[in-house]
Amino acid sequence: MFRLLKPDHLCVSFYGWSQTALFLDAWQRAGFRVVGHIAFPKRYTSTVRLMRFQHENAYLLAKGRPEAPAWPIGDVIDWVYTGNxxxxxxxxxxxxxxxxxSFCEPGGVVLDPFAGSGSTLVAARSIGRCFVGVEVEGAVHAVAARRLNAYARAIRRGDCVGLA
Structure with missing residues (x-):
């Protein structure tokens, strides 16, 4: 990701909290600087072990010295349940x-190297950003492709799109 990111730009990376040290080490070895942290509180429990896990996290990573965004976001964003x-x-x-x-200018390109069901790609498309998604699992890639095609058809028809 670091190699592909333009100089003086930002990257948002979700991570598993139990592997924080590994993620931080990998990002720093790649050349990223940690410049922010985003917490996503959930109104439900996703897993129960010693605690009820009710949040997701992402780091804001910088390559070079990016300018402040025109519309900075808060570092806490409520998680809306999709049903997975x-x-x-x-x-x-x-x-x-x-x-x-906030972090990708209009006309910019969003890269999701673990595209899964294509949520990042649909979100990027919905606000006029280009995107590149990578997904190695064939069945999951097919889900993302169907989702993106359905979104594109809805836009062409002028439908209100209600994708989660």
């Missing part, structure tokens, strides 16, 4: 759209 019908770790569009709008 399309993928076990499906991200809601309402969670992805604000960081994309």
């Amino acid at each position: 019908k399309l993928h076990p770790t499906q991200k809601p569009l309402a969670v992805l759209t604000p960081p994309i709008a």
Whole structure:
């Protein structure tokens, strides 16, 4: 990701809290600087172990010295439950759209190297950003492709799109 990111731009990366040290080390070795952290509180429990897990996290990473965005977002964004019908770790569009709008300029390209069900790609498309998605699992890739095609058909028809 670092190699592909333009100089003086930002990257948002979700991570598993139990692997924080590994993620931080990998990002720093790649050349990223951590410049922010986003918390996504959930109104439901996704897993129960010693605690009830009720949040997701992402780091805001910088390559170089990016300018402040025109519309900075808060570092806490409420998580809207999707039901994870399309993928076990499906991200809601309402969670992805604000960081994309803030950190990727109009006409910019959003890269999702773990595209899953295509949520990031649909969110990018919904606000006029280009996108590149990578998904290695064939069946999951097919889900994302169907989702993007359905979104494109709805836009062409002028339908109100209500994708989660």
